[in-house]
Amino acid sequence: MIQHLKQFLNNTHLIKRIQYVLIAMFVLLIALDVYLAVDSIDNNTISSIIKNNTDNGFFVLTYFWGAIAANLFFTTRRLKLVSPTVGTIILVAFALIIIVFNIGELVTDFMEDHYYGIYRYAISMALGSVVGLLFWRQEGKAV
Structure with missing residues (x-):
């Protein structure tokens, strides 16, 4: 069971997908911050x-x-x-x-x-x- 979990977590496709999700979250966070900065609320x-x-x-x-x-x-x-x-x-x-x-x-x-x-x-x-x-x-x- 542990060996299968390690194999699943070390899968390069899974790691790439997680990296893409993290990059998308960073971009979304920055975009949201910029959007909130230009609205009328301080x-x-x-x-x-x-x-x-x-x-x-x-x-x-x-x-x-x-x-x-x-x-x-x-x-x-x-x-x-x-x-x-x-x-x-x-x-x-x-x-x-x-x-x-x-x-x-x-x-x-x-x-x-x-x-x-x-x-x-x-x-x-x-x-x-x-x-x-x-x-x-x-x-x-x-x-």
């Missing part, structure tokens, strides 16, 4: 909603976006540093550290004091990407 775009939620203390959202992006777009081609379970624990531990120590507010205050307000999201996403690249990536085919 702050109803997907980007605005995410920005408003991160401004309200959910700094960890952009951290997870970075980790997910690293997982989706960069596969491992060599031996992983840690097992997938340990990598997930490390990813969540960093998120908890961000929440518990209120790192988002500290970074926001520092960036706004130095007039770099927009870069606070880049820092959070970069941290998520680095943690995702080092500890939490899917496996690719060995080269």
Whole structure:
């Protein structure tokens, strides 16, 4: 049963179909965001909603976006540093550290004091990407 499931999930046709669905979803999401940006209602775009939620203390959202992006777009081609379970624990531990120590507010205050307000999201996403690249990536085919 497990062998059939692995064979089904590793099927190249299935993987291509999933990639096409993900690409279509990204294009649809961007098109919807542009459509909402040009209508007459203010702050109803997907980007605005995410920005408003991160401004309200959910700094960890952009951290997870970075980790997910690293997982989706960069596969491992060599031996992983840690097992997938340990990598997930490390990813969540960093998120908890961000929440518990209120790192988002500290970074926001520092960036706004130095007039770099927009870069606070880049820092959070970069941290998520680095943690995702080092500890939490899917496996690719060995080269």
